[in-house]
Amino acid sequence: MFITTATIPDLERAIGQRRRLPSKSAEGHAVSLGSLLYLGMNHHLATSRQDAEATAVVESVGHPMVTAISSLMGNGHRTLATDDFKTTPLDVFNVRSRDDLKSNQWIFFCDRFRRTASGGKQSRAILALASVMREMADNVVHGYGDGVAPCAALVGYHVTPSGLTFSVLDNGRGFRASLQQRDIWKHLSSENAALDAVVSKQATSRADQSSGGGFKQLFSSLLDLNGLLVLRSGPSSFILKNEHTHWKRREVESHPVPGAQVTYLFRRAGDPVEEAVS
Amino acid sequence: MKIKGIVIQIPLAQLPPASSILAGAEIGASHATMLRQRALEVGQSTVQLVLDVDGIESITASYLKQVVAVFEPAAPGQPEIYPFITNIGSEDLRFELESFLSGVDRAIQEVTLRDGRFEPASLLGRLESSAADTYRELTERGPATAAELHERHASMASGQSTWNNRLVRLFELRLAHRQRAGRQWIYRPAYNLN
16 A cells, blocks of 8 residues: 555544554555655654554554654654765654754755755756745744744655655644634634635735745745645645646545645656655 | 944855755744844944845745845834845846845845945836836935925926925835935935945
8 A cells, every 4th residue: 555645634544543554565555755754743642642552553554764753753853864964865854843943954954855856966946946845844833833832843855766755744733723823814714714725815824924925935936847736734635736827726625634734746757646755 | 424334244145054045934034133133233323234145046035024124114222224235146046036025015225345335236126116216316316305306306296295205215115314404304325325
């Protein structure tokens, strides 16, 4: 079974029902970056609250990176990579506070992504993607309000010969509650409506901005690229495929999942689809 | 007339955390705090603050929104900070700066610095046509009051209060410096204070 971001609601249900997901393969299930972040975070949360059953369900997926990400969230490190300056096709940054995004480790992580994705060459497209990844992470930490209160958030990237993926995940309150900090978005009645406000009206929770800089940047920067964007908040997901002149939107409602996630896939050729992390 | 002010040139790529990409409101707000602090430390009421973008490859709107807030009219006791930009290394970066400034109806004077003196280059961003004409008056013909501009253009329908409003707008945008002279304000381009 290939576990993608689309199957995250099923994983959430399986964890809730304590239903394990055994794999016939010795290497476990194939897992995409977006779902790997979800599994790693849930493994960490389950072990933190000493929930052995939930931990076992997550471990039953059998992917070694799940426990590596979980450990990252539990130890004092910020990234999976141990060398700040060496390129690596997969890395995850653990965001604990807003100050983390002002750290050198965060800049090194973003530079690793850029250098890995561009193969060391100058690429305007990769530069734009690196900027967008930083904006996405910035939006996540903003949702946690003022100060440096701890939050659970992960930023990951995965670079392959055929393209790249980056994903930002948190276990916070979702887009709707975040937007409702502002009076003009108090009327939002669902996560679906909140996602629509973000996508169609550039809604932002930032009091000092009339429209969402991060997502606005994302939509304008990525329009020339062969990509797919998945926004999830609670039970609602918007899947936006780049048609070069506009974003074609598909909406999905599913089992509720805590927090929010933004995943972007870029492929050099062919349909932008998720790839397994080996 | 010599105006007491000081020039500070700040290489944005070297502000911590040092990076060639300036992205995100978090880092923007952090850099804005550093810029305010540097302006405060010099102890002058007028500061010409040059944003040196040498080595910067990309700059996002979220970042810039935080940084331009530094140039809003100052609270009592705070220095008036006049912004400039220098060392724009690529057309892509210029486009990003232009797009942002035009989107928020602002303009910043690009300059080159030679021997501590400003040489004005292009005006980045957008000014409405009347403000642009007024700014051109100041840059081409030197310091002026609203009364002088009104007198100079007596054939135009604009009254003195219209000229005054345009000059105040340039001051609010920190493109023009103003100094009290009796009951009037004398305005001059902010890059040309001495």
